[in-house]
Every structure is written in C-alpha cells, then in structure tokens.
Amino acid sequence: MTTDTFAESGADLELVGIHKRFPGFTAIEELNLTIPAGSFFALLGPSGCGKTTTLRLVAGLEAPTAGRILVGGTDVTNQKSFQRPVNTVFQSYALFPHMTVLENVAFGLRRRKMADPLGKAHEVLRLVELDHLASRRPQQLSGGQQQRVALARAIVNRPALLLLDEPLGALDLKLRRQMQLELKTIQEDVGLTFLHVTHDQEEAMTMADTIAVMNKGRIEQMGAPQELYELPRTSFVANFLGQSNLFTGPVVSTTSAGVAVDVAGHKIVVPAARAHRTTGEITIGVRPEKLTLHSAKPTHDADVNVMGPGRVTDVSFSGVSTQYLVEVPGAGTLIVFAQNMTFGSDVKFGDEVWVSWGVGHGFGLDDDPADAPRFEADFDTRSIAAQRHLEGA
Template structure:
C-alpha cells in the first residue's frame, strides 16, 4: 500500500465574510473546489487570498459563513484537527534535524509506527531520498522547498495549502518547481489550494484559477478561459497584458457587434461581449496583433487600425515588444504588439509607419468600461507570444 493512497477532499466555502477593525477582507465568498484538483487563488496583495487560505487552515475564524472539507463542517474545528497541511514561502525546517527527521517529525508526534518508511517514500516522490541524511543548511533553496512539500504530503492531508511557496526562489528554479509541483499533485491526487500573486505560476500549474479583487472573486475558470476571454477590466489588466479601447456600440451585424472607437469601426463577436449597448470597452491581446509595414486592403473578418507610428521597441528574448501611437487620430490609445522573434533583430524600428490588424475572433468585450481614450492596461508582459508578421497584406 502506498503512503499516498488517500484521495483528496473537496473544499466548500459558504457565504464567508471576514472583517477586521476598519475593513472587510473577504465579502460573501462562495467557492467550491472539487476533490483532486489543483486550484489557484490569484490576485494582488491585499485582495483577500491569504486570508482565505488562513480561514481554510483554521488560523483565522470567519466573521460569518462556513468552511466544509469533504462535506464536513470544520468552521469551529482547531487547525491541528483539520485534514489540512500548509507549505509556506519560508520553509520552516528544523535546522538541527536531518532531512528525513524533518519529514518524519509530524508522524512520530502522532505515534505512526512506519514513520521512517513513509518519510523515505515521500522524499523519493520529491526526488530527495538520496539526501535523507543531510541537514537543511546543506541543501539549495529548491531542495529545501521540496523537503517542506514532502513533510506536508507525508501526513496524507485531504487538502494541501500552498502559500506563495515559490516566492523565495530565483526565476529559473521557480519555473522548474512549477512543473514539479504539478507533476507531484497529479501523482498523489490530493486537493491543492495554491495562493499566489504570480500570474504565470497560477496559469502553469492550476486546473482552475480564481482571480480575486477586494475580497471577491472577479472571475473563475481554466487558465485559457481567463486569458482568452476576461470579463472585467481588472482581470484583463491583471492576467497578462491587454490593448483596451473604449467606444460606443453602433450596430449588431449577424454574429458580430460593431463598436466605434475614434471614428473607426471594430467588430467583436457578440458571444465574446459582456455588454452590447452604450459605451463599452473592447480588447485584444498584444500577441494577436499583426504589425504591417504597408497598408493592407480591407478584409472581411479582420479589424484594421492605422496608420500608426512605432514609438518604442523592446527586445525580450522570446519576443520583441512594439509600442505604437496614432498621431493622426488622438482618440485612439497607444497599443502594444508582441512579435515572436522568428528573425534576428527587430522587424521595424522606432519612427516607422505601420498598420495593425487582427482577426475579429480574437477580440473581447468587458463588463465594465475604462475611461475613453485610456491607453492599454498592463500587468506583467507575457513572453509566450505567438508569431506576428511584417509586411503581410
């Protein structure tokens, strides 16, 4: 029998509100996380995600609402009595113990007879069984994080909580650990609840992502769904980078809604619009744009803006980022284009005249509106850009 045969449990938060003196951290939160899933709570500092994690762990009590794990109400249950373990950003390993001793610690306190064998099995899972006799000070940061993970998993929790677990690692190691964590979760089958402010981390590892803002969930879904079809200004801004344009709905033609921005008519699939009347904000991701050096002919199913002027070029390795402005149409905001580096060097240089085009199918409409004339909104640039062509017609 494996030490990891126990399956994860589902987590349910019902009408959770948590208030502190002077502010409300979480407001009327309803959330269900299915058993065996890898779920991420994503959001900026102060949005309520860590408070949510602490409520699940039992380190905070909700002002109102209930916490259920595996269908059992644990709202009034003490932290050590919940089928939950937490992995923190700080590894919190005992420096005087060996790696195996750290992993065995919780088992021995509970009087588990095969603590040594189970600890070694957990270390084997995180590929550290060959370092069982070392002290934490003899390990790298990534290795210490894997020990902390093994120590949590070995207790067979129904629910594993990850509180910014990779935040202290360098970029390369963090990306490696993202893949390892995802593989470990798939193998052990536990329910993982991962809290992070890192959009790439959430999208790389989680099956489902919930974007939190001001104590509420703005949008929840698969990473692809959230990225390709954000519903609100906040989600479009926080998850990746978006070009946003605000205008008025002027027509509905077949399957598309027509929005006029600065005298230019843009088509958006009606099914991808949150609102279809009045002033609306529509958007398109920078990697969906084509940067053209010659004015193309109008084409059905394609939106076109221009002429524009390239004002900045930034090489980022995987892609080159172009910033363009519209000097002949001040009502249009500046826009950003990501071009995959298929050739050596930039396709165009600052000062070049260009046109921007994109497939109608790639546009989206938000439920709320940005200020008219506002420029593109950005979180962190996403390097996973797709190809952008130059000189196409």
C-alpha cells in the same frame, strides 16, 4: 510506487457565505467557493485582495466573521488548525535546521505516534526524488530542494487538503519554472486537493486546473486558465492575467455574428459570442500577441480589424519576443508582442505603422464604462518610453 500505497484521495473544499472583517476594513465580502476533490486550484490576485486571508481561514489561523468552511462535507469552521485535515507549505519552508531531511519529514508522523514514521518519510522522499539526500541538513540543500522537503513534510501526513502559500516566491526565475512543473506532477501523482495562493499569473496558469481571480475581497472571475486568458469578463482580469489592449466606444451595429464598435473613427468588430455587452458604450480588447504590425495599410478584409496609422514609441527586446508600443491618435497606446522569427526587426522606433488582428481574437468586457473609471494597467507606457529615452535606449 502507486498513489494508492501512499495517499488517500483529497477532499473537496467548500466556502459558504464567508465574510472576514478586521477593525477598519473588510478583507473578504460574501465569498462562496467550491473546490472539487483532487483538483489543483489557484487563488490569484494582487496584494490586499483577500487571497492570503482566505487561505488562513481555511487553515484555521483566522476565524471568519460569518460563513462556514467545509472540508469533505465536514464543517470545520470552529475547529482549531491542528484538528483540521489540512497542511500548509509556506514560502519560508520553515524546516528545522538541526534535523536531517529525513527527520524533518518524519517529525509530524512521530508527533502523531504513527507507525513506521521513517519508512513513510523515505517513501515520500522518493516521491519528490530526494531520498538520496535524506541524511543531509536543510542548509546543505538548494532552495528548490528545500522547497521539495517542505512539500514532502506536508504530504506525508496525508492531509485531505494541501495549502500552498506563495511556495515558490523565494526561488530564482529558472528554478521557479522548473518547480512549477514538478509541483503539478506531484499533485497529479498523489491525488490530493491543492489550494495555491499566488500573485504570479504565469505560475497560476502553469499549474492550476482552475483559477479564481480575486479583487477587493471578491472573486472577479473563475475558470480554466485558457478561458480566463482568452475571455476575460472585466478590465481587471484582462490586465491582471497578462496584458491587454482595451478600447472603449459606442456600439454602431450588431448582428448575430459580430458587434461593431467605433474606436476613434475605426470600426472594430468583436464576435457576438465573445462579447458580454452588445449595446451602448462598451469596452473591447485584444491580447498583444494577437496583433500584427504592418509598414503599409493592409487591404480590406472583413475578418480583420485594422487600426492606424500609428507611431512606434518604444521597442523592447526580450529574447523570444519584442514588445512594441504604438501610439494611435485617438485610440491611445497599443502594446504589440512579436515573435522573434528572424535576426533583427523591420520595425524601428519612430516608424509609421498599422496594426491588425483577426476579428475572432477580440473580446468584449462586462464592465460598464459609465459606472467605473477606466482600468489603468500596472505600468504606464508613457513613463516606460520616457525612461528609455533618458537612458538613451
């Protein structure tokens, strides 16, 4: 089956000057966003950041306080939800338990009095590889199968825009990862525009062409997954999209190639091209998997940053990698991810170590440390170490 026989191409989505205020608080403040037709776009952020409100505005379930919503160039701001060329897949699936899989998928087509609803339903069920289960009831399916039925029911109506509201949140980890790949494949096959709302960073990076990270009703940063991960602009993005080691210190020298920062007596260099600020006190960072542990101080190399000596305060084995927490006097606690290439580890709890990373892996943030307090990660490394100690780990 070719996509031409199934779905029309998706339409672009444009949000212009969107504000949404509720009594007592503002959920969205001055949101401007364009999502190209046929793309897989993710709105990523913590609870309360405004991402679900944005989705409800696009779906027509809420009305903006100000601004316009355009789908395929058509202003739909004042249209009711059923008038918009938009369908939504929710986390709960919302399938009719008394209907078969086939009847669930064909339901919308029949209500719209479309020709050959059962034939079209079979066609989309073949797309999601569930046509052999067409006669079953939803309760006879697994969670992943129900999710695919909900997706089939949404795309059979050929919407210009498909909204995904945490669609994989109810699935276990292994099935969720499998469905991430399947959803991406289906989106590429049908060519619709997908707007995916999630708080799961891995899910967004796995599926989306473009991610917009939201925080307090605004888009903090937007771009391709790799760009956001490798070059975060703010401490919020650096710590929400994965984990980061962040250091704040004064710039001590600047060249066309690099910016040197004094971090607790350590001269740490970041490439000038990867630094958003190059004067005064700035915040720089590096991802935990870029770091290497050493039992002795490494020899000097202009292309390598070194911090230490420090003390290993926690070791956490997670299968493919081991997480180390290293306390460096004056610099704080560093997080190090080390791939488990061999059985066992040469580094143990309490060991004295040095930490190094290539200068090219560092980044400099746009945050002004004088304007805002330091960002605190979602977890407290000291409490993790203390809890492990109490448990005898």
